[in-house]
Amino acid sequence: MNKKIVSYILPVVLLFITSAIYFAPVFEGKVVQQSDIIHYKGMSKEIVDFKKETGENTFWTSTMFSGMPTYLITTIYKGNLSKKIIDVILKIPRPVSYHLLFLSLFYLMLVLLGVNPWLSLAGALAYGFTSFFFVVFEAGHNSKSLTITYISLLIAGIILAYKNKRLAGALISTLALSWMIAANHLQMTYYAGIMVLIIAIVYFIYAIREKAIIPFLKSSGILAAAAVLAIGMNISTLWPIYEYSKDTIRGKSELTSDLHKKSDGLDRDYILDYSYDVGEALTAFIPRLKGGSMSEPLGEKSQVYDLLAHGQNKQNALRIANNLPLYWGSQPIAGGPFYFGAVLCFLFVFGLFIVQGKDKWWIVATVVVSFALSLGKYFPSLSNLMIDYFPLYNKFRDVKNIIVIQQFAMAFMGALAISKVYKREVSDKIFNKALLYSFAIAGGLALVFAVIPGLAGDFTAASDARLLQAGWPEQLLDALQADRKMVLQKDAFRTFIFVALAAGVLWAFWKKKLKAEYALALWIVLIMADMWPTNKRYLNNDSFVAKRQMNNPYTLSKADEMILQDDALSYRVLNLTVNPFTDASTSYFHKSIGGYHAAKLKRYQELIDFHISPEIQSMSRMLNNGLAPDQVSMLFDSTPALKMLNTKHLIINPNGAPVKDPAPLGNAWFVNNYELVENADAEIDALSEINPADQVVIDQRFEQYVSGKTYQKNGSIELQVSDPNYLKYVFNSNSEQLTIFSEVYYDKGWNAYIDGKEAPYFRVNYVLRAMSVPAGEHIIEFKFEPQSYFLGTKISYASSIVFILLVLAYLGITIKNNGGLLTKPQKHAETTQR
Structure with a gap:
C-alpha cells in the first residue's frame, strides 16, 4: 500500500485503539448505565414491542401523557440513503462508535484543510477528549453526542467551498448536514448553524475587502443549495417534527393568562434555567473550579473523610467521601464540568497571536458569541434579544450547551497554531512574543486561582441548606467547603503545570532542541495525561453494567402485577408513588396519565397545570385522610379531568393493591x-x-x-x-x-x-x-x-438519489481530470520535498 495512504489511515487506527481502550467494557458485552436511556426504555417500550409483534412502525404511543406522537422518541425515518454509510460505523458498540466519529471527523477536517496527519491526530485527541462528550453521554444524551460529531465535517466542507473547492466542499457539507439532521438533536444542529452564519459573515467582510464578492457569492450559492439538498434528504424527519412542534410546549399557547411569559416558544425562565455564569465558564480551563459534579470521589484525601473516620466506621466514611456533593455552582444539576483541557485552552490563546486572516476572526467571533449566549440569564439583555427576535432561538432550553461551538472553535484554533509552528510559517519574533504572552495569560490565570482560591467565591452551595436539614452538623459542612476549596486549588495548580509543560515543548521544538516527532509525542502525552483522568471521574468502568440490566431497567411491582390482571382492552394508570410527569417507569408497563418527555403536547401540559395537578393534590389529601371502600367512587368522581381520561387505576403503594375506579367512563x-x-x-x-x-x-x-x-x-x-x-x-x-x-x-x-x-x-x-x-x-x-411523514419520505428518497448522482458525477469528473481518484503529485513538488 502507498506509504502516503498509510500515513493517513494509521492515525485513524490509533484513534480507534485509544477509544476502544477507554471504553474497554463494551467489548465485554457491557453498556453504559445512562439515566436518560433508562427513561427512554420506559418511553419506547410500547413502540418497540409493537414493532417486534407486527413488523410495523408506529408514529403514536398511547403509554405517555394519554397519547402523543413518537417523532422525538423513537421513529424510524426513511429516505435519507446517506445514513447507510454512517450505520456501518454505528454497528461498533456505543460509545466507541460515537467517540470514534467524534475523533476521526475532526481529524479528517484538519487533513482536508491541509494539516499534517500526525498533527491532525494530536488535534483530534485534544478535541475528542474534551469532557462535554463524556458528561452528556454518561447522562444518556445520545442524540446530542452523535449530532456534535458531525460539526467537524460540516465546517470542513464549508471552508473548502469558500476556498474555491466548491463542488467538493458542497458535497461534503451536504453529507455532514444530512447526518447531523438525521441524528435528530435540532438544538445542536441549530448551534452549528450559528457558527456557519458567523463564518459566512466574516468571509463576506473579507470578500468586500479583497474585492472578491463574485467568488464569495458563488460559494455561498452552492452551499445554500447543499443545505437545501441536505434538508430534502431529511424531510421525512423535519416535516413531522416541525408540524408537531407547533402543538407542543414549544409552540404558542391559545391561553391569554400570564401574557408576559407566553410566546410561540418555551417560557423564558425555562429556556434560561441552565445558564453559565463566569465561574462556570472557567471550568473549561480549571475543571473543578465550581466543585465538579454533584457526586465527586475524593476518598481518603478528603477532609470530610478525616472528620468522619475519627468518629465512625472508616468504611462508611470512605463511602461518603467517594460521593461528595462538591458542586457549588449555579446549575440546578451538574453531572460534571465541561472541561476543554489546559493544553487546548493554552494553544487557543497562543493561536490568537500566531494565526491571522479570516479563519482567526471567525474563530474569535464564535468563541465570543457562544460564551456570551451561554451566560443566559446572567446576560439578560442579549438573551432576551435572541429569544424575542432570533428565529427559533426560543425553541431550545439549556442555553449553556452552545459551548459546543466554543470548544470546537478553540480546538480548531489550537490545531491551526501548531500547524503554523510545525511548518515554521511565523518569524522568530512573533513566535517568542506569542509564547510569552500566551503563557503569561493562561499560566498566570491558573496560578492566580491556585494561590488565591477565594476569588472564585465562598464555596457555599444552595444544596448546603438541605444537607443541614438532613442532619449534617456544621463541622461536617465546614469540612465539605474546605474540600471544595482544596479541589479548586489542586486543579488550578494542575492546570498551571500542564500549561507550563505545553509551553516548554513548544519552545524546545522551535529552538530545535526537540525533533518534530518527539515534540508531537509529548503533546499527545500531555493531552491524554490531562484529559484521561479528568474524564474518568465522570465516565469510567463503573459506569458500565450488564446489557440485560439496561434492557430490563424496571421491576414489576405488586401493584403493577395486579393492574395487569385487568382484562379490559384499554385504560389508564396514575402512579402517585412518583412524580407522574417526570416518570417513565409507569409507561413501561401501562398506559400512563403522566410520562417523561420535554416536548409533550402543549394543551395536555395546560390540562396538567390547570386541572390534573390540582386534582392529584386533592386526591392525595383524601387518600391521606383515609378512604373507606364506599368513598372510592366519590374520589374518582371529584376529579373530572382524570375521569374523562379513563383513569381506572391509582398506584398509591407499589407493594399494595391499587385503587380502582368502580365506574370508569371507559374508552x-x-x-x-x-x-x-x-x-x-x-x-x-x-x-x-x-x-x-x-x-x-x-x-x-x-x-x-x-x-x-x-x-x-x-x-x-x-x-x-x-x-x-x-x-x-x-x-x-x-x-x-x-x-x-x-x-x-x-x-x-x-x-x-x-x-x-x-x-x-x-x-x-x-x-x-x-x-x-x-x-x-x-x-x-x-x-x-401522518401525511407529513409519508410524503416527506418520498421527497427524502428523491433528494438522496439526486445527491448520489451528484457524488458519482463529481467522482467521474475528478477521475477523468486527474487520471485517478487521487491527484497526481507534481514533479517539481517532489523535487522541492527532496
Missing part, C-alpha cells in the same frame, strides 16, 4: 349536553364545572359539527382493537349520538372513519376527540396516518 361514551365556549380560556375553565359523563365543552370553532342537534343517550359503543396507531369501535344506537373518546386530539395525522369512509371529528374538553355519529350499527376507526 368511549355518549353525552346528552354540550356547552359552546368562545375561546381556549373559557374552555379550560369550564372543565371544572361539568360532569364529563353527561356534558362536554366545545370550542365555538367546532360548532358546525353539533349545531342544531339534540342528543339523547342510548345504545352502546365498545372498543374492539387498541393498537398505538389504530383504534376500532363497534357502535350501535337508534339515534344520533355525541360520542366522546378518551383519546388525545391530534388532527395532524389521526383520521376517523365510519364504515370505511372518512368522517369528521372534533375536539372537546380541551384535549379529547369527539364525533357526532349517526343512528345505526357502525364500525368507527381511528387511524394515525
